[in-house]
Amino acid sequence: MADPVKVALLGCGSVGAEVVRLLHEQSSDLTARIGAPIELVGIAVRRAGRDRGTLPVDPSIFTTDALGLVKRDDVDVVIEVVGGIEPARTWLVEALRAGKSVVTANKALLAEDGASLHDAAVEGGADLYYEAAVAGAIPLLRPLRESLHGDKITRVTGIVNGTTNFILSAMDAKGSGFSEALEEATALGYAEADPTADVEGFDAAAKAAILASLAFHTRVGAENVYREGITEVSAADVASAKAMGCTIKLLCIATRTVDGGISVRVHPAMIPRTHPLAGVNDAFNAVFVEAEAAGQLMFYGRGAGGAPTASAVLGDLVAVARNRLSGSRAASESSYASLPCRPMGEVRTRYHISLDVADRAGVLAAVAGVFAKHDVSIATVNQSGRGDKALLVIVTHSAPDAALAQTVSDLRSLDFVKSITSVLRVEGE
Amino acid sequence: MADPVKVALLGCGSVGAEVVRLLHEQSSDLTARIGAPIELVGIAVRRAGRDRGTLPVDPSIFTTDALGLVKRDDVDVVIEVVGGIEPARTWLVEALRAGKSVVTANKALLAEDGASLHDAAVEGGADLYYEAAVAGAIPLLRPLRESLHGDKITRVTGIVNGTTNFILSAMDAKGSGFSEALEEATALGYAEADPTADVEGFDAAAKAAILASLAFHTRVGAENVYREGITEVSAADVASAKAMGCTIKLLCIATRTVDGGISVRVHPAMIPRTHPLAGVNDAFNAVFVEAEAAGQLMFYGRGAGGAPTASAVLGDLVAVARNRLSGSRAASESSYASLPCRPMGEVRTRYHISLDVADRAGVLAAVAGVFAKHDVSIATVNQSGRGDKALLVIVTHSAPDAALAQTVSDLRSLDFVKSITSVLRVEGE
Numbered sequence: 005m006a007d008p009v010k011v012a013l014l015g016c017g018s019v020g021a022e023v024v025r026l027l028h029e030q031s032s033d034l035t036a037r038i039g040a041p042i043e044l045v046g047i048a049v050r051r052a053g054r055d056r057g058t059l060p061v062d063p064s065i066f067t068t069d070a071l072g073l074v075k076r077d078d079v080d081v082v083i084e085v086v087g088g089i090e091p092a093r094t095w096l097v098e099a100l101r102a103g104k105s106v107v108t109a110n111k112a113l114l115a116e117d118g119a120s121l122h123d124a125a126v127e128g129g130a131d132l133y134y135e136a137a138v139a140g141a142i143p144l145l146r147p148l149r150e151s152l153h154g155d156k157i158t159r160v161t162g163i164v165n166g167t168t169n170f171i172l173s174a175m176d177a178k179g180s181g182f183s184e185a186l187e188e189a190t191a192l193g194y195a196e197a198d199p200t201a202d203v204e205g206f207d208a209a210a211k212a213a214i215l216a217s218l219a220f221h222t223r224v225g226a227e228n229v230y231r232e233g234i235t236e237v238s239a240a241d242v243a244s245a246k247a248m249g250c251t252i253k254l255l256c257i258a259t260r261t262v263d264g265g266i267s268v269r270v271h272p273a274m275i276p277r278t279h280p281l282a283g284v285n286d287a288f289n290a291v292f293v294e295a296e297a298a299g300q301l302m303f304y305g306r307g308a309g310g311a312p313t314a315s316a317v318l319g320d321l322v323a324v325a326r327n328r329l330s331g332s333r334a335a336s337e338s339s340y341a342s343l344p345c346r347p348m349g350e351v352r353t354r355y356h357i358s359l360d361v362a363d364r365a366g367v368l369a370a371v372a373g374v375f376a377k378h379d380v381s382i383a384t385v386n387q388s389g390r391g392d393k394a395l396l397v398i399v400t401h402s403a404p405d406a407a408l409a410q411t412v413s414d415l416r417s418l419d420f421v422k423s424i425t426s427v428l429r430v431e432g433e
Numbered sequence: 434m435a436d437p438v439k440v441a442l443l444g445c446g447s448v449g450a451e452v453v454r455l456l457h458e459q460s461s462d463l464t465a466r467i468g469a470p471i472e473l474v475g476i477a478v479r480r481a482g483r484d485r486g487t488l489p490v491d492p493s494i495f496t497t498d499a500l501g502l503v504k505r506d507d508v509d510v511v512i513e514v515v516g517g518i519e520p521a522r523t524w525l526v527e528a529l530r531a532g533k534s535v536v537t538a539n540k541a542l543l544a545e546d547g548a549s550l551h552d553a554a555v556e557g558g559a560d561l562y563y564e565a566a567v568a569g570a571i572p573l574l575r576p577l578r579e580s581l582h583g584d585k586i587t588r589v590t591g592i593v594n595g596t597t598n599f600i601l602s603a604m605d606a607k608g609s610g611f612s613e614a615l616e617e618a619t620a621l622g623y624a625e626a627d628p629t630a631d632v633e634g635f636d637a638a639a640k641a642a643i644l645a646s647l648a649f650h651t652r653v654g655a656e657n658v659y660r661e662g663i664t665e666v667s668a669a670d671v672a673s674a675k676a677m678g679c680t681i682k683l684l685c686i687a688t689r690t691v692d693g694g695i696s697v698r699v700h701p702a703m704i705p706r707t708h709p710l711a712g713v714n715d716a717f718n719a720v721f722v723e724a725e726a727a728g729q730l731m732f733y734g735r736g737a738g739g740a741p742t743a744s745a746v747l748g749d750l751v752a753v754a755r756n757r758l759s760g761s762r763a764a765s766e767s768s769y770a771s772l773p774c775r776p777m778g779e780v781r782t783r784y785h786i787s788l789d790v791a792d793r794a795g796v797l798a799a800v801a802g803v804f805a806k807h808d809v810s811i812a813t814v815n816q817s818g819r820g821d822k823a824l825l826v827i828v829t830h831s832a833p834d835a836a837l838a839q840t841v842s843d844l845r846s847l848d849f850v851k852s853i854t855s856v857l858r859v860e861g862e
Contacts, residue, residue, distance in 0.1 A: 026726055030585060036769040037582050037650070135580060141727035143572075143580030151564060151572030153466050154747020156459060221466070280733065283712065297455055297744035298570035298734065304709065305730035315726035318583020332761030340465040 006040035009325040012079045013047045014070050014095060015086035019109060019136075020047070021059060022314035023083060028060040030318070038325045046073040074099045081324055083317060084108040085136075089116055100124035100132060105324040105333075107317055109136035115210035115226040118217065122337040131333050133320035138211045139164055139289045141312030142305040143319070148218040148293070149338070155295040157219040159259045161431065164211040166287035166307045167202035168234050168254040170194040172272070173285040176251050181239045194287055204233035205254065208270045212256035215291070216268045219258055221341040224268055230348035232271035237428075241272075244358050244397070244426040250274040251282050255431060259351075265344040267351040274356055275432040282432075349406030354383070354430040356399050357412060362420040363394040371396060371421075374414045378407040393422055399430060435469035438754040441508045442476045443499050443524060444515035448538060448565075449476070450488060451743035452512060457489040459747070467754045475502040503528045510753055512746060513537040514565075518545055529553035529561060534753035534762075536746055538565035544639035544655040547646065551766040560762050562749035567640045568593055568718040570741030571734035572748070577647040577722070578767070584724040586648040588688045590860065593640040595716035595736045596631035597663050597683040599623045601701070602714040605680050610668045623716055633662035634683065637699045641685035644720070645697040648687055650770040653697055658685075659777035661700035670701075673787050673826070673855040679703040680711050684860060688780075694773040696780040703785055704861040711861075778835030783812070783859040785828050786841060789851040792823040796849050800825060803843045807836040822851055828859060 011027075013020055027034070027044055035041045044061060048070035056066070067073055074082055074095050082099040084106065086092050092113050096106050101124045108114070114121065114137055125132040135145045139162070148157070163169050167189060174185040186203065189195035201207045209229040216224040234254050245252050253275055258268045275282050280302050284290040289307025294300055306312040327333050361367050368387065375382055381401040388395050400408060412427050440456075442449055456463070456473055464470045473490060477499035485495070496502055503511055503524050511528040513535065515521050521542050525535050530553045537543070543550065543566055554561040564574045568591070577586070592598050596618060603614040615632065618624035630636045638658040645653040663683050674681050682704055687697045704711050709731050713719040718736030723729055735741040756762050790796050797816065804811055810830040817824050829837060841856050 022726070026583065030583065033585065033650075033770075034583065037764075037767055141584075141724075142730060143576030146575060146580050147572030150752055151575050151748040152744065153751040154455065154459065154463065154749075155570075155744040156462065221462075280712075283709075295570075295744060297451070297740040297747075299738075299741050301571060301732075301734035303730075303732060306728045309728075311726040312728050315581065315584040315724060318726075319580040320583075322582040323579055326764055327761075330761055332756075332759055335466075335755055338466055341462075 006329055008041045008043035009038065009080050009328060010043050010045045010078050011081045011083060011321070012045060012073045012076070014082065014084045016047050016049045016056065017085065018310035019085040019313045019317070022310035023085065023317050024059050024061055026314050026318055034322065037322055039329055040325065042321065042325065045078060046076065048073050070095055071098065074104070075102070079104055080328055081105045081107065081321065083321065084110055085317065086110070087112060089113055093117060093120060096121055097124040100130045101128045103128040103130050105131040105328065107133045107320040107324060109134065109313055109317060111137040111207070111210040111214060115213040118214070118225070119223060126336055129333060131324040131327055133324055133334070135320050136313045136316035138214050139291060139303070140305070140307040140309065141315045142289060142291070142303050142307065144291055144303050145218060147303070148215070152293070152295055152298065155297045157293060157295045159294040160215050160219050160291060161281065162215065162256045162289070162291035163253055163281055163284050164256050164289050164291065164307060165202055165208040165254060166289060167195045167199065168208070169284065169289070170287050171203070172234060172237070172252055172254060175237070175239065175242050179239055179242065182235060182237055203235055205231045205270045208254060208256050212258060212268050212270050215256065216258035216266060217339065220260065220266050220343055221338045222266065222343040223339045224345060228268055228345040230269035230271070234272050237272050238426070241426045241428055244356065245274045245428065248274060248356065250276055252428065253281060257431065261346050261351070265346045267346045269348060269351065271429060273429040273431040279432040349404060351405050352402040353405045353408060354400050354402050355408045355412070356426070356428045356430050357415070357424065358395065358397045358426040359415060359424045360390070360393050360422040361396055362422065363389060363392055364420070367394070367420050370418065371415065374418070375400070375411055377414070378411045379403065380407055380411050435758055437470045437472035438467065438757060439472050439474045439507050439509045440750070441474060441502045441505070441511050443511065443513040445476050445478045445485065446514065447739035448514040448742045448746070451739035452514065452746050453488050453490055455743050455747055463751065466751055468758055469754065471750065471754065474507060475505065477502050499524055500527065503533070504531070508533055509757055510534045510536065510750065512750065513539055514746065515539070516541060518542055522546060522549060525550055526553045529559045530557045532557040532559050534560040534757065536562045536749040536753060538563065538742055538746060540566040540636070540639040540643060544642040547643070547654070548652060555765055558762060560753040560756055562753055562763070564749050565742045565745035567643050568720060568732070569734065569736040569738065570744045571718060571720070571732050571736065573720055573732050574647060576732070577644070581722070581724055581727065584726045586722060586724045588723040589644050589648050589720060590710065591644065591685045591718070591720035592682055592710055592713050593685050593718055593720065593736060594631055594637040594683060595718060596624045596628065597637070598713065598718070599716050600632070601663060601666070601681055601683060604666070604668065604671050608668055608671065611664060611666055632664055634660045634699045637683060637685050641687060641697050641699050644685065645687035645695060646768065649689065649695050649772055650767045651695065651772040652768045653774060657697055657774040659698035659700070663701050666701050667855070670855045670857055673785065674703045674857065677703060677785065679705055681857065682710060686860065690775050690780070694775045696775045698777060698780065700858060702858040702860040708861040778833060780834050781831040782834045782837060783829050783831050784837045784841070785855070785857045785859050786844070786853065787824065787826045787855040788844060788853045789819070789822050790825055791849040791851065792818060792821055793849070796823070799847065799849070800844065803847070804829070804840055806843070807840045808832065809836055809840050
């Protein structure tokens with residue numbers, strides 16, 4: 005039996021504690037699968053005094069000096085489950101440059117400055133694995149980074165944030181508004197006290213950047229991702245989607261564009277209820293991948309939570325530990341393609357627009373004229389009377405997003421348009 | 434740039450031709466991803482004279498001498514898409530022992546004698562990859578063999594045969610019988626002229642053996658898999674399932690048993706329409722994985738066809754080519770657990786039984802007595818009148834399969850049981 009692989013754990017919250025528990029419980033299986041035992045040599049925490057009596061480790065391995073732990077000569081692998089940009093970046097760059105392999109769940113850091121980590125990994129000849137950073141336990145990054153490497157991925161569409169999916173599922177099921185659904189999510193522990201990162205789409209945008217980088221072999225940062233959260237999604241939008249046989253999801257969408265670039269965006273969108281992603285409810289995540297040869301694929305599972313995230317961390321740990329034992333390392337970041345990332349205004353999308361208009365002659369012609377002016381083609385239009393008003397529901401063909409946004413803006417300024425009750429992008433055929 | 438990785442292709446049917454096409458089309462991307470070009474140096478075919486004019490290769494690389502091609506000194510990697518036990522086994526064992534990496538889609542050979550291939554791979558220090566053998570393009574084996582290695586998989590439930598799923602989907606949608614649905618599948622090219630391997634469950638059983646081996650780190654052969662096909666599934670069964678809010682699928686199910694063993698089986702079963710697998714229709718495949726920490730996961734996509742299968746083959750090719758360039762190899766077969774495989778009779782299952790009985794006093798008591806005699810607990814019972822007969826629909830709690838089968842057998846022999854109209858196992862909560 006080979007010498008133990010020595011592991012430092014940075015962070016001991018819900019994920020970290022679950023990593024510790026699994027390392028203990030699965031000890032003999034992990035040893036058999038790796039060919040050497042795993043030895044947890046240190047755990048860095050923020051507060052030393054906190055009671056961690058139930059964790060199956062020697063209390064003396066806790067430390068508040070994370071950087072000191074990372075620098076220890078006897079550490080082979082560093083697991084980071086703290087999150088945030090700093091000080092995590094300093095710790096991980098230090099570890100990778102020193103040749104220590106890193107397993108991290110830190111999507112924010114990867115999206116903000118993945119380049120620093122990848123470069124440090126190359127410099128130190130170390131492995132950088134981060135399956136847990138996107139879609140929790142769902143084995144997704146490895147398939148993208150390895151299984152589909154003989155294929156050309158054309159599009160990735162994902163539900164990658166459990167909090168917003170829980171809220172939108174509740175709004176869809178109960179017809180409630182955003183605030184009410186957020187309250188319920190908070191009460192049940194699905195939303196944090198400050199839900200900004202989730203409901204404004206920052207979390208999903210970070211994951212979208214990571215997915216797009218892997219899918220298209222190019223570097224995509226959080227700054228390249230167009231982002232809209234779900235705070236503006238109303239009960240009227242949900243009702244409007246239902247009337248169309250659709251449901252609303254916060255989607256991250258990464259696609260190749262016709263001009264050889266890519267676009268990466270996060271926003272709420274209507275998708276038909278027959279789409280495989282439409283049935284992904286509550287806190288579940290799923291990612292739908294389209295590739296030229298493979299066709300349509302979907303990966304589904306729990307996107308968050310201590311145990312599922314820890315499962316992904318340990319899968320990565322087995323891989324990096326094996327690599328160390330065999331003296332090899334995984335393929336480095338694949339970013340050879342260097343594709344330009346198109347701004348949202350140029351991306352071709354489809355809009356669903358519901359508006360209340362005065363019910364009089366010439367209104368439909370005037371409305372249609374606004375679409376024509378911006379070269380936006382209308383796919384379906386449905387008019388129904390509401391007393392002295394009429395409800396117009398229009399779905400467009402695909403057009404540049406800027407033209408669609410300008411169309412909506414122009415419609416708002418027309419005096420016979422009483423109100424625009426719902427504007428949503430439409431995805432899925 | 435490193436020297437080319439030289440590849441021999443065995444077989445040039447629909448999958449092989451697609452591999453050739455993709456190698457050509459994706460040439461520059463593959464080179465960038467691997468770090469060296471791929472060079473196709475030979476293609477072994479059965480009939481040399483066949484016109485393959487549209488394939489983008491030099492016609493002189495075709496040969497009918499597969500073994501000679503495998504033995505060539507300049508071959509680094511062998512791709513096998515012929516299928517069947519022999520001569521494929523001889524070719525691949527020869528290649529692996531000589532240190533040549535193998536990428537194969539041959540599920541029958543892996544299930545029949547995977548041990549010979551794995552042993553030859555260890556002997557030759559070569560890689561053996563076979564993502565395309567199960568569920569076509571769905572990246573499934575790599576997640577099982579790598580991503581979930583830090584977790585304990587408890588159960589794998591899959592729809593892994595497109596032909597039978599197409600037939601059962603048609604029966605469900607149209608209420609047609611098996612023969613009629615098979616005819617339609619044959620006409621549309623979803624079933625082969627001799628559909629035995631598909632409809633009798635042999636194909637699914639081979640895949641079940643491969644999945645169980647990877648999930649449980651133990652060797653499982655086709656002979657360990659209990660197998661029932663779908664030829665006995667009737668329109669009455671489908672109607673019965675519908676009445677229960679269920680649909681019928683040919684499932685492959687691999688589970689850990691309470692006594693520390695495993696069971697692996699393939700048979701038609703009713704599952705609730707709310708189960709994620711219930712929505713997997715037509716020729717699509719999906720595999721539902723349950724693990725202790727990760728929870729429920731599902732992988733969905735096309736299970737067959739030239740292009741999807743070729744996508745999986747090329748993903749494996751990129752991996753083995755990279756390994757060759759870095760002088761490393763993937764982890765060997767993980768079969769340390771050596772778990773005993775329980776016979777079907779001992780496996781705990783649930784049955785749904787519909788029977789026509791004479792409508793007279795004492796009948797229900799007598800029927801219930803048969804269940805009690807075999808220690809089978811009844812979960813639900815529903816009786817409805819049909820003139821002088823009554824229809825009894827009974828769903829059991831889980832019990833050893835042998836006890837359930839014996840219960841059905843005893844019911845058949847009762848004089849007041851007019852007919853047993855449907856017997857099906859029930860899966861999913």
